Amino acid sequence: MKVSEYVSFDAVGLAELVAEGTVRPVELEAAARQAVQAVDPRINAVVETWPSDDEP
Structure with missing residues (x-):
């Protein structure tokens, strides 16, 4: 899913x-993480992200 699709729902x-x-x-998780990475540097709203269960 692309971020542009994700944000439309x-x-x-x-x-x-x-x-x-x-x-x-x-x-969905991947799209959400991409959205955070794209927007958060400008708004600085996310304090911490946690790795998914699939990440080492």
Whole structure:
């Protein structure tokens, strides 16, 4: 999922995509992390990110 697609949905819409099998949860996580990396340097809102269970 691209960040541009991710930001066009609210949480309910994202949950529906997962329930339908259109998107996997890991894809949502990746899009969310990319969105944070893109925006946070300008707004400095995220204090800490934690690695996913898939990261070493």
